[in-house]
Amino acid sequence: MSSDVLARREAVRSDRTARYERMVEIRTLEDAVRGLFAEGLVHGTTHTCQGQEAVAVGVASALRPTDTVCCTYRGHGHAMALGMTPLQVCGEIMGRVVGSIGGVGGSMHLCDTSIGLLPTFAIVGAGVPVAAGAALTAQVRGTDDVAVSLFGDGAANIGAFHEGINLAAIWKLPAIFICENNQYGEYSPIATTTPIANIADRAGSYGIPGEVVDGQDVDAVNAAVEAAAARARAGDGPSLLEMKTYRYAGHSRSDTAPYRPEGEFDEWYERDPIATFGARLVAEGLLAESDVDAIAARISGEVDAAIDEVKAAASPGVASMFENILA
Amino acid sequence: MSSDVLARREAVRSDRTARYERMVEIRTLEDAVRGLFAEGLVHGTTHTCQGQEAVAVGVASALRPTDTVCCTYRGHGHAMALGMTPLQVCGEIMGRVVGSIGGVGGSMHLCDTSIGLLPTFAIVGAGVPVAAGAALTAQVRGTDDVAVSLFGDGAANIGAFHEGINLAAIWKLPAIFICENNQYGEYSPIATTTPIANIADRAGSYGIPGEVVDGQDVDAVNAAVEAAAARARAGDGPSLLEMKTYRYAGHSRSDTAPYRPEGEFDEWYERDPIATFGARLVAEGLLAESDVDAIAARISGEVDAAIDEVKAAASPGVASMFENILA
Amino acid sequence: MARMRMNQAIAAAIADEMRENPDVVVFGEDVAVAEGPFKTSDGLLAEFGPLRVRDTPIAEMGFMGAAVGAAATGLRPVTEIMFVEFLGVALDQLVTEAAKFSYLSGGVVKVPMVMRASVGAGLGFGCQHSQVMESWMVGAPGLKIVMISGPHNAYGLTRAAIRDDNPVAVLEPRILYAVRGDVTTGPEGIIPLGQAATPVSGDDITLVGCGSTVRTALGAAGDAEGWTADVIDLQTLQPWDTEAVLDSVRRTGRLAVVEECPYSGGWGADIVSTVVAEAFGDLSAPPIRITAPDVHVPFGKELEQRYLPNPEYVAGQVGELLATGESPPHWWERDGALV
């Protein structure tokens, strides 16, 4: 499994076509996941990331497997971008032993340290100071690894955001704080909870660089994260990047997003990160027109196969409840 | 007691000479308090505010008794500026029934709602969102009262600061957030914990006005708070004011401030808020030269008398431990 | 009397208090426009408007602190912590500030705020969104804690909590939100804090539940063969109704506390320790606790159901206690339990 995962990671690091494919894979899996829940095949809740695939893949493409990533419950896309397979992700979502942590966590709880992914956080903001801590490890050990914290626009109003970034700034830790501004925290539009237009401007409170990035452009995301990572690796401290993006689906399983203003979705969908990037690759000659459909079809088959494998897999036994409580 | 307290409050609101006298009173009591602890007459700890008197009196002079104040453990000066008597303050510090809350709280815990002072906060940052809540009361009830949160430079790095100010900003609450930047959080100079020079700049994170104020000039403090209060009362929302000031004594009872760089104290002492303001009043003809010593002597006598009264007062009985647990 | 779901009963209770008292305000994450993630504030924004019903940023410390300040200055805020675990970022305001303000003001400042939180397992939310966490609050003098067990007391206890002059934590088992029941509305429906209810009476044992486990205990007692039980719903966990429990145990001579929490640190230990201190001589068998194991709440549906004590398990434990006069082993201590 692990070598497969690392190969998948390497692919998005080195190959823009692979990035495109990964974005398609994420979208495909997320759509399927919502379907599974809709069918009542999974219990609990899920938070999918359709529309935000360029952020996930752009970030992963700029990081090394030895870097650490602290991600939220909206983590399927990031996990896959970092290399996790659809089988591991879907296995966890459906609570089967083939899942990322053996099926005892569910949709909000993925982890694979071979690709630097710490247990994803279901508590808003909690990953921000944890990323600072991972960056501290790099600084103390003198490696040039970085740590990345991914969080939402809503998370920028919680104390852990403030404390974590301030700590990283004062210690000049090799950390990158990435706000995925998908315009909503749960059902609340950002303007109702946040009195400024750009979260990136909060960097000023910590004397670190802050940058607004087009989160629908995987190349732009890659470039911004590369630059922030270079800065961090060089010992120049943390950065705050704000990825402007959009959540196509509702906040979670049960949300149909009735609160969205008319036309908003369509506006964002016009700049769909997958369609846009596909067109760019075609224009650049890296993909043929026909590849686009072929890729979609192939990945759809792969994801279906993974889901079938999950459905056939065992659920964890009672003993699993008592495992891994203490190290 | 209460009418006395209100008269004292009114005095600093209307009369600059009274402001001078109150600053002298605060300094005198604080010096005496450190003496009491040094003599071993009090147990526990204390945090005095010598050097910061202009902030306390400047703030109180700009507020109404119906406004709410959330203050920290370094609260003797603020309480007296708001009108609390030396007897109440010293009584509480020494744990006697004449104390502000009957002697069961100690130095960090003063309260008098007749002058708007909520129980002072011994947890760093805790008062910031509480002040937002008091401002919410004013907004919901449609009064034009304001709520003030007083906190230190060190508190500007804690989550409650961020969450409280953001909430006040998004709800446009009539609150004033006042950072008393006395250059140190406990034994740590601000530059070791805070990556920017002016806390006031953090106002930008919340889209509210931020202003650096000379905290050693009681007139400047008064003017800045008056302006912020007017803004808040008019419905234009909160402000963040940073009072640059200096703590003459150590952080608390046992601290002799060995960490202070050579000469730093002297530099600040040259701009002593009491001496400066006294000289200004003399220059303006509001005080005679001779008044200065006379005031000091009179207040010294009053404070001594208050302390004697405290020493003669009873300690709370065992029953007090069980009182006021539930409303 | 009206038939409603538990979440509707909560919304109705808040609305009735808001109608009677303009000082009652409601805020929390998505409680206004969206009417609450669990629809427990249905209709409030529409009826009472945006001054009194507000969405907050995701900032539990911020809005919990705002509740403290608002309550200390005259309002009666009702706040919502969506999942009780989120108190982990805001506990200071509830336990260290709100609960101490009366004491720290010589009794002058009251903090009549309500912190509602959804609690408990059973819905597949995973181990950071499925706990009850009452242990974070029990043992905080100055704070009252209420645990809801169904639509009826959801209405009555919520109203009482809002009327109380102290900070009150109201814990609502998430799994019961959709449960329907008959609710006495209006002033007669208000249930005083601090009083247990005894929905079923019997002779052989006292079964004490609170929150979600009342249903479990009732299920066990309902199907019991060969024994009958007093089933006590504590309703208020702090201060709990010592009299009601002691009176019953003195009569039945046996006690089983049914808790949703892990064994260690559960509230039932307090009940047991008080009962043995006060009624040792009346006990004909060791008081037992029927709890979840000392593990994280697992995700999978079957695992999660296994984690929670259910009526059959409770009935089995009680039966064994009655038969042997000894404390039966927990399920996870039995041979073969983990295979």
Next chain:
Amino acid sequence: MARMRMNQAIAAAIADEMRENPDVVVFGEDVAVAEGPFKTSDGLLAEFGPLRVRDTPIAEMGFMGAAVGAAATGLRPVTEIMFVEFLGVALDQLVTEAAKFSYLSGGVVKVPMVMRASVGAGLGFGCQHSQVMESWMVGAPGLKIVMISGPHNAYGLTRAAIRDDNPVAVLEPRILYAVRGDVTTGPEGIIPLGQAATPVSGDDITLVGCGSTVRTALGAAGDAEGWTADVIDLQTLQPWDTEAVLDSVRRTGRLAVVEECPYSGGWGADIVSTVVAEAFGDLSAPPIRITAPDVHVPFGKELEQRYLPNPEYVAGQVGELLATGESPPHWWERDGALV
């Protein structure tokens, strides 16, 4: 063997671990340049330098989270919460993150972090700086809790905590920092977590203490006339040494738990509930708890001393239990106690 104060023993333990393992780092408020508000990191900055010994901003959530992240990626951070109440702004990181990471990684991620905190009353710090608050942590699977009772186990348990691969909360009674005692330093001085100590043995009752109350229990047993006691120092509160307590109670037939916390929600209730379940038939009297009352820690010196259980009070309660076979009333329940 060396004679030192408890705070020196803590600093020595950390220093010895830092010498052996470059992954051990220390951070917290004023722990570096000032060597700790209670001088528990004396000499660390000088010896190990600013990369490994750091002052933090006042941001418990921030640096506790940083400890989680650092521990999860290979370091062994030792952090200091100056007064345990400050965990109220940071509990999430300890209980909801650190303690669950092993589980949430399928056992792959270890979080070998130590959260040291000063606890307890007796120094006049007032009601927001004098509690023990172990109830915030007991009942959190995945977290170990240690309570120090003197210089000797301060050294031994601190070293063991730093070596443990789990998050460990180490609670240090503030009032004992200045107490001197003989300390076995070096590897032999390490005291395994999870094991109680029994500094004194006797026949009539088992006195269980933890942290500051070990001294209280020893004082009571030392001056006792007409009875002798096993005095058990739990040392580790989670998981606590059930065997040691049960073995003793089975022999003595009686149990008194001495706690510094308020009666409600105290850790002793867990001990009592387990003992009655496991050893009911061996009990010749009701197990009792000797605790502080359900109030805030008062400020005045006499009040504060009254609040805390002291050896005379413990001896009195035990004597009464032995004489009557019944649970004696708490001091505050007695006639005239409050005048």
